[in-house]
Amino acid sequence: SDHYSRPASVTPTKRAQVRGILEHEIDSELSPGDAIPSERALVTRLGVSRVTVRQAIADLVEGGVLERVHGKGTYVTGPQVDSRLHLTSFSREMRDRGLLPATVVLSAREEPADDEVAYGLRIRPGRNVVRVERLRTADGTPMAYEVGNYPSALFPGLLDRELGSLYDVFASEYGVVVTSGEQTVRAEAADAHQARVLGIAKRAPMLVQERVTYAGDRVVELATSAYRADRYRIHMAxxxxG
Ligand code: 16G
Structure with a gap:
C-alpha cells in the first residue's frame, strides 16, 4: 500500500527507501501496539543518518501507520473505525472496512431475566434469557466488549450455536432478521474487567452503546457494547x- 506522494525522481530518496523498509517490517513482524526500534538502532542497522530515520518515521506517523506516545516511544497503531451508526452487526461493520472480525465468547448462559432486562426486552421478569458476553476484535485488535440478552423463547437452543455473529445465527437458524433499533451512546471509564479484556488501561475511556433491537415489533436484543475510545469513533451526517 502506498498512500504517500512519491518524489518525481525515478530513484527513491533515502527517506522513501527507509520508509519502505519500515513499512515492510511493520507489516511482517509487528502487531498493533508494538513499539518500533529506537532511532539509534535504526541508524546503525540501516546505515543512514538520523535525519533520514526521523523523516521516514514522521511520514509513517503522518500516514497513521505509527503513533508517538509522549515520553514513551513510537508504536504501531491498530485499526481505527468510524461508525456510521447503521443497524449492522459488528461482523459486517468490520468486514465493510476491510477488517477481519473475530469473537471470543467470554461467557454464555441461560438465566431468569431480572427486572431491568425484562423491562428492556418487554418480557416478564423471571422468564429465561440467554446472556452472552463477548470480546469483539478486528484484525486481532480488541475493539469492543459486549454483553447481550436474548429471550430464550425466541431462540431455543441458542447456547448450542456458534456465537461468532449473532445476527447471522438469528437470520440463518431462526429466520429472525433485525429491522430496527434504538441506541444510546455515552462515555464511560473502563472498569478492571473491561480493561483486562480490551487490553487498555483501567479507567481508559470507552464509548458505550446501549441498543434495543427489533425484528418487526418484537424486541430481540438488549445489548451493551463498550468500544475502545482510541479505536472507535462515531460519524454522523x-x-x-426539519
Ligand atoms: C453490534 C451491536 C450489538 C449486536 C452485534 C451483532 C452496536 C452498538 N451493537 O455490535 O448489539 O449484538 O452488533 O453482531 O452496534 P454480530 O452479528 O457480529 O454478533
Missing amino acids: ITPR
Whole structure:
C-alpha cells in the first residue's frame, strides 16, 4: 500500500527507501501496539543518518501507520473505525472496512431475566434469557466488549450455536432478521474487567452503546457494547432540522 506522494525522481530518496523498509517490517513482524526500534538502532542497522530515520518515521506517523506516545516511544497503531451508526452487526461493520472480525465468547448462559432486562426486552421478569458476553476484535485488535440478552423463547437452543455473529445465527437458524433499533451512546471509564479484556488501561475511556433491537415489533436484543475510545469513533451526517 502506498498512500504517500512519491518524489518525481525515478530513484527513491533515502527517506522513501527507509520508509519502505519500515513499512515492510511493520507489516511482517509487528502487531498493533508494538513499539518500533529506537532511532539509534535504526541508524546503525540501516546505515543512514538520523535525519533520514526521523523523516521516514514522521511520514509513517503522518500516514497513521505509527503513533508517538509522549515520553514513551513510537508504536504501531491498530485499526481505527468510524461508525456510521447503521443497524449492522459488528461482523459486517468490520468486514465493510476491510477488517477481519473475530469473537471470543467470554461467557454464555441461560438465566431468569431480572427486572431491568425484562423491562428492556418487554418480557416478564423471571422468564429465561440467554446472556452472552463477548470480546469483539478486528484484525486481532480488541475493539469492543459486549454483553447481550436474548429471550430464550425466541431462540431455543441458542447456547448450542456458534456465537461468532449473532445476527447471522438469528437470520440463518431462526429466520429472525433485525429491522430496527434504538441506541444510546455515552462515555464511560473502563472498569478492571473491561480493561483486562480490551487490553487498555483501567479507567481508559470507552464509548458505550446501549441498543434495543427489533425484528418487526418484537424486541430481540438488549445489548451493551463498550468500544475502545482510541479505536472507535462515531460519524454522523448532519442535516438542517426539519
Ligand atoms: C453490534 C451491536 C450489538 C449486536 C452485534 C451483532 C452496536 C452498538 N451493537 O455490535 O448489539 O449484538 O452488533 O453482531 O452496534 P454480530 O452479528 O457480529 O454478533
